[in-house]
Amino acid sequence: MKTRLSEDGTKLIATYELHPFDFDRSDKKLSDRIGVACVAAGRVQAWTFLRMLEFARIAAIRPLIKEHTGPQNDEATAFVRYQEVEFAPRFYAAVKPDSSLIMSTYLGYVGRSSLFYNYDIRSSTSNDVIGRSSTQMVRVNRQTRRPIAWPDALIENLSKEGLDRPTIPGAFKERPAPMFACKVTVNNSDIDVQQHTNQSVYLRYCLDAAAVGVRKNVFSVVKDTALCPIRKVGILYQREALIGDELTVEMWEDQGCAETLCFQIKRGEEDITQVTVQFYVEKAKL
Known part of the structure; x- marks a missing residue:
């Protein structure tokens, strides 16, 4: 993975070079299912893609967060509470061996104890956005696991006035008998x-x-x-x-x-x- 900051310093751009071993089994019927050409060599599995998002998020911590807060010694850590990923149909046509995935990672909503990373995903074969993702991170005390506030400097510098807090789904309201x-x-x-x-x-x-x-x-x-x-x-x-x-x-x-x-x-x-x-x-x- 190669990373760089955008010119304005608000986004970390991570580039993953894709190789044949990143791809799973082939899917020759994919074009019939979603109306685009398929990749005979297979596709990147969703859980593999989530790891790529995770690596980009970790790489973004220093330039996007610690740049504003400096080192912290308050026994805090952060965990992923909710993660959402959406793949456009063209994702499966654009992502192929020997191409690259380009992820632009930036901070969205910043609240008192949680913040959201947003991702725009592109391929080196096209400048179109082929996927989007959002990740909610919650800051907690390492020992008690209870939420604690982000440093004031982070909230003051990165909170965006008028930006609504994204809606996070709760526990399943209806849970039928498992199939x-x-x-x-x-x-x-x-x-x-x-x-x-x-x-x-x-x-x-x-x-x-x-x-x-x-x-x-x-x-x-x-x-x-x-x-x-x-x-x-x-x-x-x-x-x-x-x-x-x-x-x-x-x-x-x-x-x-x-x-x-x-x-x-x-x-x-x-x-x-x-x-x-x-x-x-x-x-x-x-």
Whole structure:
């Protein structure tokens, strides 16, 4: 990954060179599904893309945040509470081996204890925006895990007057009986530097579990999660999962939008993370 600051210093621009090993299995039917040419060499999996966003966000901390606050010694850390990614149909045509993904990362809404990173995603093959993402970060005390305020200098310098706080979805209001469920165990490779399960890992758990559900023909619309292109992903943190935890992934179709799958990850009776994934599907099946 190569990074640079925009001329006005408000954006970190990260460039990822894509190689064949970044891509999963091929999808020759993709052009029929979403009306654009497909990439025979496969596609970047959504959880891999989330890791790219994470690396860009980490690289942006120093120039976009610490530049205004300086070093902090107040026993604080920050975690991702909510993350949303949307892929345009042309994402799947533009992103191919030996091209590059270009992510412009910048701060949006800055509140008292949370802030939002926004991302505009482009490809080296086109200057069009092919994806967008937003990530809510919450600042907390390392010991108590309770929210604490960002430094005054950050709020004063970066809060934008008149900018509304983005709406974050709450816990699922309706949770029907799961259409399918399976268990996973948090492994050593699933945790991040804070010893917590990474959000990209939760998405992988969900999509792997959904692939098993597809083979059992439990969904009415989504018939191939391995190859069906993803339109939108939303991931909401609820509790922490640590190495060795046994988790249950429950899933069902959204009652008003069958091409959207809902996932609840649980540890026993505790809700850990909820995920929604909306797919591009064939019009004939809508």
